[in-house]
Amino acid sequence: MKRFLLTTIVALLMGGTVCAQQDSITSNYVxxxxxxxxxxxxxxxxxxxxxxxxxxxxxxxxxxDIVTGTSMGSIIGGxxxxxxxANALDSMVRKQDWSYVVTDKEDLRRxxxxxxxxxxxxxxxxxxxxxxxxxxxxxxxxxxxxxxLFQQLCTxxxxxxxxxxxxxxxxxxxxxxxxxxSEVVFHSGRLPQAMRSSMAIPAxxxxxxxxxxxxxxxxxxxxYPADVAREMGAEVIIGVTVQGAPKTAEDLGGTMSILSQIxxxxxxxxxxENLAMTDLHLQVDTKGYNSASFSAVAIDTLxxxxxxxxxxxxxxxxxxxxxxxxxxxxxxxIYHPLRPHVMTEKxxxxxxxxxxxxPPAERFLRQKFHLNSNDSIDAKLEQEITTSMxxxxxYQTAECRLVPEEDGVRVILSAGNRKSIQxxxxxxxxxxxxxxxxxxxxxxxxxxxxxxxxxxxxxxKRLMARGEITVHPRSFTRPTLSYTFRRxxxxxxxxxxxxxxIQYNQFQAEFLPINFNLRHFDLQMGLRWDFMHYRNMLxxxxxxxxxxxxxxxxxxxxxxxxxxxxxxxxxxxxxxFHAEYAYVxxxxxxxxxxxxxxxxxxKSSGMNEVSADWRMSFTMGSRFTIQPxxxxxxxxxxxxxxxLGNTIGGNWFDHxxxxxxxxxxxxNLEYVGHHFIAAxxxxxxxxxDNNYILxxxxxxxxxDKIKEIFDHKSLLGAQIAYYYNTMFGPVGASLxxxxxTEKLNFFLNIGYEx
Numbered sequence: 001m002k003r004f005l006l007t008t009i010v011a012l013l014m015g016g017t018v019c020a021q022q023d024s025i026t027s028n029y030v031x032x033x034x035x036x037x038x039x040x041x042x043x044x045x046x047x048x049x050x051x052x053x054x055x056x057x058x059x060x061x062x063x064x065d066i067v068t069g070t071s072m073g074s075i076i077g078g079x080x081x082x083x084x085x086a087n088a089l090d091s092m093v094r095k096q097d098w099s100y101v102v103t104d105k106e107d108l109r110r111x112x113x114x115x116x117x118x119x120x121x122x123x124x125x126x127x128x129x130x131x132x133x134x135x136x137x138x139x140x141x142x143x144x145x146x147x148x149l150f151q152q153l154c155t156x157x158x159x160x161x162x163x164x165x166x167x168x169x170x171x172x173x174x175x176x177x178x179x180x181x182s183e184v185v186f187h188s189g190r191l192p193q194a195m196r197s198s199m200a201i202p203a204x205x206x207x208x209x210x211x212x213x214x215x216x217x218x219x220x221x222x223x224y225p226a227d228v229a230r231e232m233g234a235e236v237i238i239g240v241t242v243q244g245a246p247k248t249a250e251d252l253g254g255t256m257s258i259l260s261q262i263x264x265x266x267x268x269x270x271x272x273e274n275l276a277m278t279d280l281h282l283q284v285d286t287k288g289y290n291s292a293s294f295s296a297v298a299i300d301t302l303x304x305x306x307x308x309x310x311x312x313x314x315x316x317x318x319x320x321x322x323x324x325x326x327x328x329x330x331x332x333x334i335y336h337p338l339r340p341h342v343m344t345e346k347x348x349x350x351x352x353x354x355x356x357x358x359p360p361a362e363r364f365l366r367q368k369f370h371l372n373s374n375d376s377i378d379a380k381l382e383q384e385i386t387t388s389m390x391x392x393x394x395y396q397t398a399e400c401r402l403v404p405e406e407d408g409v410r411v412i413l414s415a416g417n418r419k420s421i422q423x424x425x426x427x428x429x430x431x432x433x434x435x436x437x438x439x440x441x442x443x444x445x446x447x448x449x450x451x452x453x454x455x456x457x458x459x460x461k462r463l464m465a466r467g468e469i470t471v472h473p474r475s476f477t478r479p480t481l482s483y484t485f486r487r488x489x490x491x492x493x494x495x496x497x498x499x500x501x502i503q504y505n506q507f508q509a510e511f512l513p514i515n516f517n518l519r520h521f522d523l524q525m526g527l528r529w530d531f532m533h534y535r536n537m538l539x540x541x542x543x544x545x546x547x548x549x550x551x552x553x554x555x556x557x558x559x560x561x562x563x564x565x566x567x568x569x570x571x572x573x574x575x576x577f578h579a580e581y582a583y584v585x586x587x588x589x590x591x592x593x594x595x596x597x598x599x600x601x602x603k604s605s606g607m608n609e610v611s612a613d614w615r616m617s618f619t620m621g622s623r624f625t626i627q628p629x630x631x632x633x634x635x636x637x638x639x640x641x642x643x644l645g646n647t648i649g650g651n652w653f654d655h656x657x658x659x660x661x662x663x664x665x666x667x668n669l670e671y672v673g674h675h676f677i678a679a680x681x682x683x684x685x686x687x688x689d690n691n692y693i694l695x696x697x698x699x700x701x702x703x704d705k706i707k708e709i710f711d712h713k714s715l716l717g718a719q720i721a722y723y724y725n726t727m728f729g730p731v732g733a734s735l736x737x738x739x740x741t742e743k744l745n746f747f748l749n750i751g752y753e754x
Contacts, residue, residue: 032325033063033324033325033326034235034236034323034324034325035065035066035233035234035235035236036062036063036064036065036066036234036235036236036237036238036324037064037065037066037067037068037226037229037230037232037234037236037237037238038054038057038064038066038067038068038077038080038238038239038240039067039068039069039073039224039225039226039228039229039237039238039239039240039274039278040067040068040069040070040072040073040074040076040077040239040240041069041070041071041073041219041223041224041239041240041241041242041243042069042070042071042072042073042074042198042199042217042218042219042223043071043072043073043241043242043243043286043291044071044072044201044290044291044292044293045072045098045289045290045291045292045293045294045298045299045302046072046242046284046286046289046290046291046293046302047071047072047073047075047076047242048072048093048298048299048302048303048306049240049242049284049286049302049303049305049306049309050072050073050076050077050240050242050306051076051086051089051090051093051303051306052086052284052302052303052304052305052306052307052308052309052310053240053282053284053306053307053309053310054076054080054085054086054089055086055087055090055306055307055310056307056310056311056314056317057086057238057310057317058085058086058334060314060317060318060321061321061326061328061329061330061331061332062238062317062320062321062324062332063324063326063330063332064080064169064332065169065170065233065234066169066170066171066172066229066232066233066234067080067081067169067170067171067172068171068172068173068174068225068226068228068229068232069173069174069198069225070173070174070198070217070218070219070222070223070224070225071198071199071201071217071218071219071223072199073173073240074173074174074194074195074198074199074218075150075195075198075199076089077171077173078154078171078173078191078194078195079092079153079154080169081163081167081168081169081170081171082154082156082157082167082168082191083168084153085334090303092153093299093303094296094299094300096149098294098295098299099294100145101145101146101149102141102145102146102292102294103141103145104125104126104141104142104143104144104145105119105125105145113517113520113521113522113561113563114517114522115391116563116568117568118424118440120568120569120752121424121426121438121752121753121754122424122425122426122438122440122752123425123426123427123727123728123729123751123752124423124424124425124426125422125423125424125425126422126423140203140204140205141204141205141206142205142206142396142397143196143200143205143206144390144396144397144398146196146199146205147192147193147196147397147399148386148398148399150191150192150195150196151192151399151400151401152379152382152383153192154191154192154195155402156402156404157191158190158191158192158401158402158403159190159401159403160188160189160190161188161189161190161191162187162188163186163187163188163189163191163194164187164188164232167191170232171191172185172186172187172225172228172229172232173185173186173194173195173198173218173225174186174198174218174221174222174225174228175194175197175198175200175208175215175216175217175218176215176216176217176218176219176220176221177213177214177215178202178207178214178215178216179212179213179214181221182221183218183221183222184197184213184215184218185225185228186198189210190401193208193210196208197210197215197216197218198217198218199217200215200216200217201216201217201291202216202217202220220269221269221270222269222270222274223243223268223269223271224239224241224270224271224274224275225270225274226239226274226275226277226278227270227273227274227277230277236279236320236323236324237277237278237279237280238278238279238280238282238320239274239275239278239280239281239282240282240284240306241281241282241283241284242283242284242286242302243283243286244286244287279320279323280313280316280317280320282306282309282310282313283309284302284305284306284309285305285309286302286305289301289302295689296689297689345378346376346377346378347376347377347378347402347408347409348375348376348407348408348409349375349376349377349408349409349410349411350405350407350408350409350410351410351411352366352371352410352411352413353410353411353412353413354413354414354415355412355413355414355415356414356415356416357393357395357413357415358446360447360448361389361393361415364392364393364449364450364474365385365388365389365393365413367474368388368392368474369381369384369385369388377402377409377411382400382402385398385400385413386398386399386400386413389413389415392450392472393415393418393450394418394419394422394444394450394452395415395416395417395418395419396416396417396418396419397415397416397417398413398414398415398416399412399413399414399415400412400413400414401414418444418446419442419444420443420444421441421442421443422441422442422443422444423439423440423441424439424440424441424442425437425438425439425440426438426439426729426751426752426754427728427751428729428749428750428751428752428753428754429748429749429750429751430747430748430749430750431746431747431748431749432650432667432668432747433460433461433462434460434461435460436458436459436460436461436462436754437458437459437460438456438457438458438459438464438754439456439457440454440455440456440457441454441455441456442454443455449471449472449473449474450471450472451469451470451471451472452469452470452472453467453468453469453470454466454467454468454469454470455467455468456468458754461489462486462487462488462489462656463485463486463487464484464485464486464487465484465485466482466483466484466485467482467483467484468480468481468482468483469481469482470515477514477515477516477517478515478517479512479513479514479515480510480511480512480515480524480526481509481510481511481512482508482509482510482512483507483508483509483510484506484507484508484509484510485505485506485507485508486505486506486508487505488502488503488504488505488506488657489501489503490502490503490656490657490669491668491669492647492668492669492670492671493649493668493669493670493741494670494671495670495740495741495742496666496668496740496741496742496743498668500537500538501537501538502534502536502537502538502548503534503535503536503537504532504533504534504535504548504643505532505533505535506530506531506532506533506658507530507531507533508528508529508530508531509528509529510526510527510528510529510557511526511527511528512524512525512526513525513526514526520562520563520564521560521561521562521563522559522560522561523558523559523560524557524558524559524560524561525557525558525559526556526557527554527555527556527557528554528555528557528582529552529553529554529555530552530553530555531550531551531552532550532551532552532553532643533550534548534549534550551586551592551641551643552586553584553585553586553591553641553644554584554585554586554587554588555582555583555584555585556582556583557580557581557582557583558580558581558582559578559579559580560577560578560579560580561577561578562575562576562577562578563575563576563577564576565617569723569725569729569730570684570686570692570723570725570730571617571625571627572617572619572625572684572686573617573618573619573625574616574617575614575615575616575617576613576614576615577612577613577614577615578611578612578613578614578653579611579612580609580610580611580612581608581609581610582607582608582609583606583607583608583609584606584607584608584609584644585606585607589606590603590604590605590606591603591604591605591606591607591637591641604637605637606637607635607636607637607640607641607644608635608636608637609633609634609635609636609644610633610634610636611631611632611633611634611659612631612632613629613630613631613632613653613661614629614630614631615627615628615629616628616629623685623686623687624683624684624685624686625683625684625685625686626681626682626683626684627681627682627683627684628679628680628681628682629679629680629681629682630677630678630679630680631653631661631677631678631680632661632675632676632677632678633646633659633661633675633676634674634675634676634677634706635674635675636706640674642671644659645671645674646659646661646671646672646673646674646675646676646702647659647660647661647669647670647671647672648660648661648662648663648666648669648670648672648676648700649662649663649666649667649668649669649670650662650663650666650667650668650669651734651747651749651753652753655753656669657669661676661678663678663698663700663715663717663738663740664680664696664697664698664717664718664719664736664738665698665716665717665718665719665736665737665738665740665741665745666717666736666738666740666741666745667736667745667746667747670740670741672700672702672715673702673703673704673709673712674703674704674705675702675703675704675705675706675709676700676701676702677700677701677702677709678698678699678700678701678715679698679699679700680696680697680698680699681696681697681698682694682695682696682697683695683696690724690725690726691722691723691724691725692722692723692724692725692732693720693721693722694719694720694721694722694723694734695718695719695720695721696718696719696720696721696736697716697717697718697719698715698716698717698718699714699715699716699717700714700715700716701714701715702715713739715738715739715740716738716739717736717737717738717739717740718736718737718738719734719735719736719737720734720735720736721733721734721735722734723749728750728751728752729750729751729752729753730749730751730752731749731750731751732748732749733746733747733748733749734746734747734749735747
């Protein structure tokens, strides 16, 4: 999930001339000619076609004196009005990660890996404010990422402005006030807020509240605002619409089609009247796509269809120039944003202003980012500050506005309501453990130093409950105290055959005084206590059932986690590295050793445990990726508690039990020697947008003695899998074989792994 980086805009802009800030659209006005307006309709993703039409209008030399739009038309039109030419808009929408933009997910690339993992574990996340009205409620998506994107793209135009005087091209957009079902036309105000209001699709996106107005998508009242352009002085109107053909009764077969029809019918308000006053109407064919078609292929096709349609009307466009009152040789000035407005350079800060923030929160930000002494800001720092406002200070929304002043910019940091509870929910199914659900609650405390509690409950064959307290000081470290209960019911196999079942409860407490969270890695060091309460152990011979002696362990641990991969499940570049060292004891210094039946054998020095895995991704072409990986776990001591031994099987690390390692072709849990090392090679082929074929081969060596690790028979395995990556997690199946089990293993997975 990549976000669009503002610093790439300038390199991607194609065509256009850099103009001085004081230039305005009036430099395109020739005395005596008619004023031209471009009117852009709503339509969600289908509105990408507007960009293709604008490309042809620029090519034909059509001057644009006024722009009006609704919903997606307001976004394209608003950006065009501040100077983004058609090629700049084309580059912007193609580089955007719309799967991120149209959600409320956090951009956690500079945050802890545990937060990244949480984002890739739960398919449903929502913030709730208790005891105070949530002004951002009212939709499945609060739209904070959209709002932040608009703020960044409109840098220099985020303060309250007159859209007719302060923009390069006079602009207006339409929203609907659902309090009285009235049409609201924005001729002034904050441009990002106006654009966000105009495209707030009811129920999908939260409405925008301004004063006593509650604003949603303007398409409900005026989806094609040609009348607004006429009122602004337009004498010639060029209109672009992206609505499909009217639906028949046969077309209305599902919930989404009926909902779409309700919206389309409501969007007919004023439509025919506004078309009647249009001089050149371009109706783009968007068949096959809908308002949510934000894939790269869809955007490319829609932009191209808009351009092709306009080229089909080339003669009409050229003829229109005569009606406007200019000859064919006339070429208007084409604008694009100046470098300072996209923050490719650092801007001098004259003052920091904090809105809707407590004094401790303001003090936290000033100290963490050195805002008292920092005399400049760029897009990277702006993004880091707003992310910290949401992640560290628990604000539901965060906004950074730059107000130009004579000697720099005034930075306004504005926060929404603080979260009371953040709820995450996930569900999965697989052919080994069947169904499971997991919920997580984050509860922030409004203290001078940010503090939050985290509670997780997993229901399924493996039951897990976890509570965690984390301190968010101004430095990178986040000291953490956690307590976890696991109820395990584990089948252990030997050479592919079920050998025994063990049922036990595991109680675990961990204190991490050192917990550094940097951009790509976490470093954790601390003390852990484990208590194993064995319920029973049942062998393959049902007469072999006996009780194990309960036992506890104290361990000193250090962990390093690094992850720079671009995708949690199907990476195409980057690397991940995990390493851990632990010294395990019973009494902080020594280890009491027991036999498999629980008989006490004596004391020995503590157990030294070293484990690591390292994977890298190399892409060949645009769809094929090679991923080599090495991993292993080494246990150094005279004797080892069986519960802490090495186990392999499945597709993921630590999935069935703690320290379990994956192995292609083995679907269940198998014990191996105390020293285990493996090398794996995976080939990943992407088909279309979200379909993946995976081929995995692995080889390993294992032994109870490190010096004999290469004296034993090699373990070999292979697996082929197909997955479809959905918003609910990967859905797919795999078929594998190993010389350990000597039989085929089939595995079905639906949902994120947990």
